Amino acid sequence: xxxxxxxxxKREFKEVxxxxxxxxxxxxxxxxxxxxxxxxxxISGPPDTPYEGGNFVLEIKVPETYPFNPxxxxxxxxxxxxxxxxxxxxxxxxxxxxxWAAAMTLRTVLLSLQALLSAAEPDDPQDAVVARQFxxxxxxxxxTAKHWSHAYAGAPKSYPEFDAKIKRLxxxxxxxHRARVALSSYNWDLEKATESIxx
Amino acid sequence: xxSMIASRRRRRQRASVIxxxxxxxxxxxxxxxxxxxxxxxxxxxxxxxGDEEEIVDLTAVNDSSIVCLGSVPxxxxxxxxxxxxNLRALRRHRxxxxxxxxxxxxxxxxxxxxxxxxxDIQHPSYDLGVTNDISGGAEEDESPPRRKITCPVxxxxxxxxxxxxxxxxxxxxxxxxxxxxxxxxxxSNHSCPKCRKKLTLRQYHPIFL
Numbered sequence: 355x356x357x358x359x360x361x362x363x364k365r366e367f368k369e370v371x372x373x374x375x376x377x378x379x380x381x382x383x384x385x386x387x388x389x390x391x392x393x394x395x396x397i398s399g400p401p402d403t404p405y406e407g408g409n410f411v412l413e414i415k416v417p418e419t420y421p422f423n424p425x426x427x428x429x430x431x432x433x434x435x436x437x438x439x440x441x442x443x444x445x446x447x448x449x450x451x452x453x454w455a456a457a458m459t460l461r462t463v464l465l466s467l468q469a470l471l472s473a474a475e476p477d478d479p480q481d482a483v484v485a486r487q488f489x490x491x492x493x494x495x496x497x498t499a500k501h502w503s504h505a506y507a508g509a510p511k512s513y514p515e516f517d518a519k520i521k522r523l524x525x526x527x528x529x530x531h532r533a534r535v536a537l538s539s540y541n542w543d544l545e546k547a548t549e550s551i552x553x
Numbered sequence: 554x555x556s557m558i559a560s561r562r563r564r565r566q567r568a569s570v571i572x573x574x575x576x577x578x579x580x581x582x583x584x585x586x587x588x589x590x591x592x593x594x595x596x597x598x599x600x601x602x603g604d605e606e607e608i609v610d611l612t613a614v615n616d617s618s619i620v621c622l623g624s625v626p627x628x629x630x631x632x633x634x635x636x637x638x639n640l641r642a643l644r645r646h647r648x649x650x651x652x653x654x655x656x657x658x659x660x661x662x663x664x665x666x667x668x669x670x671x672x673d674i675q676h677p678s679y680d681l682g683v684t685n686d687i688s689g690g691a692e693e694d695e696s697p698p699r700r701k702i703t704c705p706v707x708x709x710x711x712x713x714x715x716x717x718x719x720x721x722x723x724x725x726x727x728x729x730x731x732x733x734x735x736x737x738x739x740x741s742n743h744s745c746p747k748c749r750k751k752l753t754l755r756q757y758h759p760i761f762l
Contacts, residue, residue: 358707358734365708421706422741456738456746457705457728 359420363390366460373461381464383414391416395427397464399509400472404499405433408507412467413443414460424454427463432531434495434502434538436476436485445470446480483539491541498538505534519544523551702762706734706746711762724757726750732759 367383375381382396395412399405410433415426427450429443437446449458449466479485488495501516503509519542523533528551536547702711702721705728711721714731722732728747730738735757738746745752 362706362708419741421746422737453749454742455744455749456734456742458746 356418356420359416359418360390362421363393363416363460369459370461370464375461375465380468381461383460383464393460394430395460395464397468397471399503399507400468403472404496405435405471405503405507406509408503408509410471410507412464414463421456421458424450424458425460425463426450427467432502432506434484434499435471436474436479436481436488437470439481440484440502440535440538441481444480446475446478487538487541494541498542502534502538516542519547523548702729704729704731704734706730706738720759721762722757723760724750724752726752729760730757732757 367385370376370381370383373381380398384394384396386392386394393414393416395414397410397412399408399410409431411430413428413430417423417426428445429438432440432443434440438444445467447466447470449455449463474488476485476488484495487498497513497516500509500512504511516537519537520530520533522544523537524530528536532551533547536551537544540546540550703709704714704721709717709719709731714721720732721729722735723729724735724745724747726745726748728745730746735746736754738744739752739754739757743751743753
């Protein structure tokens with residue numbers, strides 16, 4: 355890897371470790387391998403969002419041309435959010451694409467992602483199903499996102515009715531995650547979700 | 554007598570021309586304005602001669618513009634100073650007509666302080682790459698506490714930049730980088746790494762601190 359990229363990451367590492375956000379446990383960065391090409395990020399769900407109380411793990415891949423090109427970031431923790439794919443964890447965020455600037459750092463990227471969790475952009479979606487729910491059924495979206503945060507990110511338990519519905523599907527032999535995706539996509543309509551799974 | 558009236562009229566015309574150029578070219582050509590103030594003595598002469606209300610009126614208007622002319626090139630003066638001077642000049646010529654007051658109230662227009670070039674580039678409140686939380690290799694050895702200047706792209710401190718034969722440069726948007734980083738950044742993104750202002754390779758220059 356290019357010298358400047360390694361040097362930058364090393365220094366950014368120090369920056370993140372020293373930052374006050376780490377002290378508040380809002381963001382975290384860890385090394386995955388020794389040559390600084392891959393990192394593991396972690397952000398906590400911002401308060402007053404359905405992600406509150408959850409910890410979301412991110413995969414950060416640093417390209418050879420860093421910092422002149424953005425790092426490749428995606429969610430490893432499954433999340434229900436209009437701008438993040440519920441399947442792959444791919445993120446739709448301008449600063450990770452054409453709006454990247456070389457003076458941005460891992461710290462600012464993680465903070466931007468945290469901001470994205472508090473302010474979704476449903477008009478520029480990554481996950482069309484989630485975005486539609488966000489716009490048409492905001493209450494169900496909120497509960498669903500909260501449910502996912504509990505299931506995958508360790509946030510506190512929320513709505514027992516959803517768990518009961520998932521259990522119904524699991525009991526007939528459906529994989530739990532698949533049941534959750536189907537129910538979430540069909541606004542927790544058990545019949546429609548079952549139909550979509552077995553069709 | 555007729556010749557006197559004629560000369561008065563001529564003077565009056567000239568005065569109005571000066572006043573006109575003053576209004577129009579005021580902001581554009583400072584040098585021009587300064588040179589036109591050579592006419593100042595003749596104008597004042599006119600004031601002294603004239604007893605008629607009409608002429609005093611004209612001169613006072615004219616004179617107050619001249620005061621303004623004198624004040625223009627010295628942008629360093631603050632607004633209140635300029636205003637005080639205008640008022641003093643006005644009192645000197647005992648002009649009480651409403652025209653003068655109107656002229657005076659229009660004055661702040663001319664004597665505006667001109668830090669405008671700071672405002673027309675609208676950049677967000679990023680810092681200028683001057684950070685004190687990232688150590689850039691070299692240790693701080695100066696006794697007075699000085700903010701360390703680092704290139705916000707490679708995070709090298711100014712001393713590290715100089716010792717590796719690089720240079721601190723500033724973009725036209727006022728952000729400071731090392732020359733190799735800004736070159737690379739403009740080549741790959743065509744914009745400022747700090748504020749994303751569109752930049753070409755000719756829109757930065759070295760700075761010497």
